[in-house]
Amino acid sequence: MSVKLSGPLADRSSWSTEECSIGKAMEAVGSRTAMVLLREAFYGTTRFDDFAARAGVTDAVAAARLKQLVEVGVLEKRPYREPGQRTRNEYLLTQMGRDLFPAVFALMQWGNKHLQAAGGPLALVDGETGEPVTVAARTPAGEEIAPEDIAVRVNLDWLRQAGPR
Template identity: 45%
Template structure:
């Protein structure tokens, strides 16, 4: 039996079991950029089709992605993969990792995350449910 308040009780531990692999995060990244078809995921990620299949299936099972049927004229019906509600909620995490990587992991990226309405770059931050911006020095993490 798991120890109460052990690693199994940690939301970060449980989340990492679902999305913690490099390839899973890259599949999610590509889904945010509009990639939805199997062949496009395979080409964008440069990994084997078997790996892409396994990651797509795991992310569907976890509710991060969902399958949608599509059909090109003259072709059979196929499946594409789009972000489900839980996947869409990963946006600040994916964008936060992207921003952190640009600032601290070296290299440059031609991609930028822009607010479609005004064209300004989007920045990830912390805000309490009362609407206040919260700095790391103001964060209080405690047991409920």
């Protein structure tokens, strides 16, 4: 099973992977800690101490990864102040961060299926019906499509914008 490489991509030796979007995404959010912090953001965590505790990392590691996620644009810092306390920052998902939802929960779905006994400790379900929810590749019409039925082609809009290489 593999996706189909079409057009000039069919000859894999004739093109470079330097601009690979998967590689760029992994540079931005590819550490275990970053993904666990994103999981916590999706679960509603906003405060630094809660992120560090829930992710099971030191304050230094949490600070470094949260800073990275803010720099990339996945999270934003927003100041808050509780009465009698100093001003602190909370961390909120940006639209860029919210767009990671399918990727984060596809990893959860994969882990539940392949790495956990009995489907894992948590399940994604429809909030109203309780029906199971899955992350899958779909056409614009909403039809699920198997990886072997997907073709990868050159994005001409990207080429026009990126210019000659």
